[in-house]
Amino acid sequence: MSKEKDERESSKTSLPRRGFLKGSGFAMGTAIIGSAALAGCGHSSTSPTSTSGGSTGTGTGTTSATNYKVVNADILYIGGGIGALTGIREAVKNGRKVTVLDKGPFRAGGASGMNWDVEYVSFGLPTDAAGDVNWFPFEYEDPTLEVPGSVTNKQLGLNAVNSDPNISISQDYVNNGGECFPRRNADGSLKYIDNYPYPYSVIQVEGGFPRHGQDELIKSSLVTVYDRTMVTNVVVNNGVCVGVTALHLPTGQFTVYTANAVILTSGGCCWFRGWETVAAHSMNSPDNTADVEMALYRQGVQIGDSEFGAFDFISCTPSGISYSFNAGLGGDGGNYKYFLDANGKAFLTDPAAGYDLARFELDRVYFQTVVAEYMANNPSALGPHGGIYVDTTNPAMVALMRQCYSRNIELWQDKFDIDPTKTMIEVNFEMYEHGGTPVVDNNLMTSIPGLFCSRGAGVFGEGGGTCQYVNARMGSYALRSALKYLTTAAVPSTINYSTAVTEFSRLSEILTRTSGGLRPHVVRQEIQKAAGAAFNPYRTAAGLQAAATELARIRTQDLPKQVCTDKSAIYNTEWKMAIENYNLINIAELSIQASLQRLESRGFFRPDYPTLDDTNWHCMLVGQQVGGQMTFTKKTLPNISWSTTPPSSADKIAKARQISRSGLPR
Amino acid sequence: MDLQVSKFDPSVDTAPKLVTISGIEWYQNMTVLEAIQFAHETTPVAFDYSCHGRACGRCAVMLDGTPVLACVTPITNATHTIEPLAGQTVIRDLIVDKSQAHAALSAKYQRVKNPAVNLSSDSVIASTYNTSGITQLSAIEWCTRCMMCTAACPVYKADPSSYVGPADMLAIAYRFYDNYDAGNRVAEAVQAGLWNCIMCGQCDYVCPQKEIHRVTQIWTDLRTATGGTK
Numbered sequence: 034m035s036k037e038k039d040e041r042e043s044s045k046t047s048l049p050r051r052g053f054l055k056g057s058g059f060a061m062g063t064a065i066i067g068s069a070a071l072a073g074c075g076h077s078s079t080s081p082t083s084t085s086g087g088s089t090g091t092g093t094g095t096t097s098a099t100n101y102k103v104v105n106a107d108i109l110y111i112g113g114g115i116g117a118l119t120g121i122r123e124a125v126k127n128g129r130k131v132t133v134l135d136k137g138p139f140r141a142g143g144a145s146g147m148n149w150d151v152e153y154v155s156f157g158l159p160t161d162a163a164g165d166v167n168w169f170p171f172e173y174e175d176p177t178l179e180v181p182g183s184v185t186n187k188q189l190g191l192n193a194v195n196s197d198p199n200i201s202i203s204q205d206y207v208n209n210g211g212e213c214f215p216r217r218n219a220d221g222s223l224k225y226i227d228n229y230p231y232p233y234s235v236i237q238v239e240g241g242f243p244r245h246g247q248d249e250l251i252k253s254s255l256v257t258v259y260d261r262t263m264v265t266n267v268v269v270n271n272g273v274c275v276g277v278t279a280l281h282l283p284t285g286q287f288t289v290y291t292a293n294a295v296i297l298t299s300g301g302c303c304w305f306r307g308w309e310t311v312a313a314h315s316m317n318s319p320d321n322t323a324d325v326e327m328a329l330y331r332q333g334v335q336i337g338d339s340e341f342g343a344f345d346f347i348s349c350t351p352s353g354i355s356y357s358f359n360a361g362l363g364g365d366g367g368n369y370k371y372f373l374d375a376n377g378k379a380f381l382t383d384p385a386a387g388y389d390l391a392r393f394e395l396d397r398v399y400f401q402t403v404v405a406e407y408m409a410n411n412p413s414a415l416g417p418h419g420g421i422y423v424d425t426t427n428p429a430m431v432a433l434m435r436q437c438y439s440r441n442i443e444l445w446q447d448k449f450d451i452d453p454t455k456t457m458i459e460v461n462f463e464m465y466e467h468g469g470t471p472v473v474d475n476n477l478m479t480s481i482p483g484l485f486c487s488r489g490a491g492v493f494g495e496g497g498g499t500c501q502y503v504n505a506r507m508g509s510y511a512l513r514s515a516l517k518y519l520t521t522a523a524v525p526s527t528i529n530y531s532t533a534v535t536e537f538s539r540l541s542e543i544l545t546r547t548s549g550g551l552r553p554h555v556v557r558q559e560i561q562k563a564a565g566a567a568f569n570p571y572r573t574a575a576g577l578q579a580a581a582t583e584l585a586r587i588r589t590q591d592l593p594k595q596v597c598t599d600k601s602a603i604y605n606t607e608w609k610m611a612i613e614n615y616n617l618i619n620i621a622e623l624s625i626q627a628s629l630q631r632l633e634s635r636g637f638f639r640p641d642y643p644t645l646d647d648t649n650w651h652c653m654l655v656g657q658q659v660g661g662q663m664t665f666t667k668k669t670l671p672n673i674s675w676s677t678t679p680p681s682s683a684d685k686i687a688k689a690r691q692i693s694r695s696g697l698p699r
Numbered sequence: 700m701d702l703q704v705s706k707f708d709p710s711v712d713t714a715p716k717l718v719t720i721s722g723i724e725w726y727q728n729m730t731v732l733e734a735i736q737f738a739h740e741t742t743p744v745a746f747d748y749s750c751h752g753r754a755c756g757r758c759a760v761m762l763d764g765t766p767v768l769a770c771v772t773p774i775t776n777a778t779h780t781i782e783p784l785a786g787q788t789v790i791r792d793l794i795v796d797k798s799q800a801h802a803a804l805s806a807k808y809q810r811v812k813n814p815a816v817n818l819s820s821d822s823v824i825a826s827t828y829n830t831s832g833i834t835q836l837s838a839i840e841w842c843t844r845c846m847m848c849t850a851a852c853p854v855y856k857a858d859p860s861s862y863v864g865p866a867d868m869l870a871i872a873y874r875f876y877d878n879y880d881a882g883n884r885v886a887e888a889v890q891a892g893l894w895n896c897i898m899c900g901q902c903d904y905v906c907p908q909k910e911i912h913r914v915t916q917i918w919t920d921l922r923t924a925t926g927g928t929k
Contacts, residue, residue: 139801140844141843147750148755148756148840149754203824204821211810213879215833215840217828217830219830221828222825223828225825240840242840245808248809310733311730311736312751319749320749352728352729353728353729353733353751354730354770358750358752358754360751360770444907449773450728554740598742599745603710604790606747
């Protein structure tokens with residue numbers, strides 16, 4: 034496009050940003066929607082508010098529900114990030130064709146697309162008293178430590194680990210993934226972080242950049258990626274998953290992808306929680322709005338782990354870069370000495386409070402609960418954005434920061450005229466991962482045969498979502514399970530597309546709807562603010578109930594009034610947001626309601642039920658739509674336990690760590 | 700604050716138009732991305748972002764003719780023009796199509812494995828690594844492939860057939876520094892137009908990842924490695 038062709042038209046519609054459809058702004062708002070609706074009937078350059086220009090989404094593109102393409106796939110991946118990479122490599126080795134659907138631009142979507150200096154982990158291998166290695170990581174029964182494990186599906190974990198050809202970090206990321214691991218010691222040797230106490234025999238390596246794996250992936254002619262393609266539902270014939278419905282965002286083209294097996298490896302949805310100006314209170318991606326998970330929920334599939342999220346602290350101001358991983362500054366349990374309140378009090382080291390300081394570093398939930406409780410009880414000690422402070426003026430604190438944070442000090446100094454080395458930074462809770470995924474069997478298959486989910490409920494339990502290495506391991510296992518399934522599965526010879534047509538009608542209606550007057554971003558921010566007020570590491574019953582009431586109101590009153598002002602089918606981000614809102618409302622409600630249901634403190638803290646209750650709640654909580662109502666049931670998980678007695682000698686721990694580094698002999 | 704925002708719907712428009720959106724309440728340290736969001740909350744603007752923190756590259760736009768990463772760029776309290784990133788095909792309003800550009804980058808980033816190095820051996824990977832290029836390798840890791848450097852490059856703009864642009868040259872340089880790569884990256888760099896770069900530094904100026912020193916370090920290393928051969 035060239036600047037010479039600019040045609041400037043001034044707009045007389047100076048609408049206040051937030052007052053768009055309220056009070057005196059309402060009539061103006063209606064007029065704009067009216068003109069867009071007129072334009073939706075065809076070309077229009079004579080709308081009454083042409084002061085906004087002829088190209089404010091006046092196109093319509095193709096939105097007919099029966100105008101869809103069909104693409105046939107062998108193994109279909111939903112999501113082309115960390116969860117998919119290992120599995121797809123194995124699929125290719127097995128000679129299978131793989132079709133990948135990514136909602137964002139491939140290599141720039143979701144977590145992998147953030148190019149974000151991952152700390153890769155070779156998982157810990159706790160040993161028993163005899164020094165023999167137990168294969169399930171982070172697994173022990175000590176209730177005083179918060180580590181993912183107590184309500185996870187341990188059999189599933191064992192199945193995945195015992196068949197995983199990629200235990201070594203090096204194998205997966207360097208050999209197959211094109212990475213270099215450039216964080217080296219002066220002599221060029223790799224920097225491992227491996228000094229965690231038992232039972233963590235975890236090896237970590239910094240400097241992971243998963244985009245390289247995505248580059249390597251597409252070398253194979255067996256892999257085809259369709260990106261900027263939003264999967265909206267799953268197509269089920271005779272109880273079996275036969276494919277998915279999708280919307281190609283750049284063109285508005287509806288497509289059905291049929292497949293022999295479908296593997297859901299999309300990222301965790303955190304985007305329902307909170308809202309600043311451009312970000313939820315999350316460093317996770319706006320791509321991740323639980324589209325397929327909630328489509329499954331609405332089809333009656335069970336969803337588990339909705340009450341669990343993973344949190345940390347990140348800068349909450351300036352607003353434009355708030356809750357951002359690669360532009361923010363943060364702190365966590367290991368930095369407890371440097372947490373101050375607005376009065377400058379180092380409240381965590383206050384001897385009068387009597388906190389278990391050693392526990393802060395290892396038990397993230399304990400740390401967050403303590404801080405959250407302090408914040409709740411001391412509102413006058415909070416910063417202007419409701420947060421607390423991390424003392425970045427102390428060089429010792431800066432030295433503890435990961436490079437991905439500390440490099441942002443220069444960014445803040447250069448661009449925002451804030452010097453964190455001279456001013457403490459205000460931080461608040463950020464949720465980077467979340468559960469709320471379909472229940473799966475011990476082979477990661479959902480209740481719909483042929484549909485697998487690498488992040489199925491029970492994978493991470495109260496840890497809240499999955500972390501990178503679990504995602505990679507489970508993604509790989511999902512593929513192996515799918516291959517096994519395909520040895521006996523009968524793939525249908527004809528497909529019934531009627532449910533796909535119904536789905537495309539639903540999506541079309543969301544775009545073409547004219548009555549109601551609430552723009553999607555308005556509904557979106559209502560959901561985020563309601564859920565964000567309550568979904569924290571510290572949850573009161575009153576707060577949860579208020580959120581539940583408001584979310585129900587949004588669902589019943591506001592969502593039906595949601596109208597897209599932009600009627601185009603061409604990369605219509607407003608339409609995309611409108612579609613996503615149906616999923617965000619579901620996952621927000623599941624998260625809040627599941628929290629209310631769980632009458633104990635596990636993974637998060639409830640002051641009305643402050644202790645862990647293994648007698649009644651050592652189980653997964655499953656949400657399911659029954660007769661149009663959200664219902665919850667308890668689901669017991671396979672229980673495998675082993676000794677928590679530390680191994681008899683240091684060299685046995687070293688042996689476990691060595692195996693973590695170099696993999697099992699196979 | 701007023702914004703002039705480029706609007707374009709190819710299903711009805713033959714060319715983009717600038718549209719004025721007024722009445723945006725400015726505040727200190729407001730970013731370009733926030734301004735776009737507030738504009739959109741007034742009247743629809745199609746735009747794209749993900750990480751809100753200079754990692755995904757999706758929010759790159761032209762601010763008053765200069766490429767910026769909207770999420771980390773403060774905006775002043777004045778009238779500004781926001782247009783889609785130069786050098787890429789515009790799909791809709793501020794959204795461009797980088798799929799060809801990213802496919803070309805992937806092809807350059809893909810490693811040519813050195814058959815003499817067994818990368819399936821953990822001890823090989825963990826052991827000594829030639830650290831002479833480590834700083835640059837680490838720096839290039841931060842490249843988010845936003846394509847702003849290429850958008851700002853005067854040589855690329857004048858004749859994209861003469862130079863692949865800084866983002867692509869960084870990809871070649873990454874494997875040039877990579878111990879485990881056996882490709883002839885020096886030849887590739889020359890062929891890609893290494894010597895047609897005028898070393899003006901616009902790329903470094905617009906890049907939000909200040910660890911990456913193209914002109915003074917990376918391009919210089921590549922040129923040195925050619926032994927002067929053009």
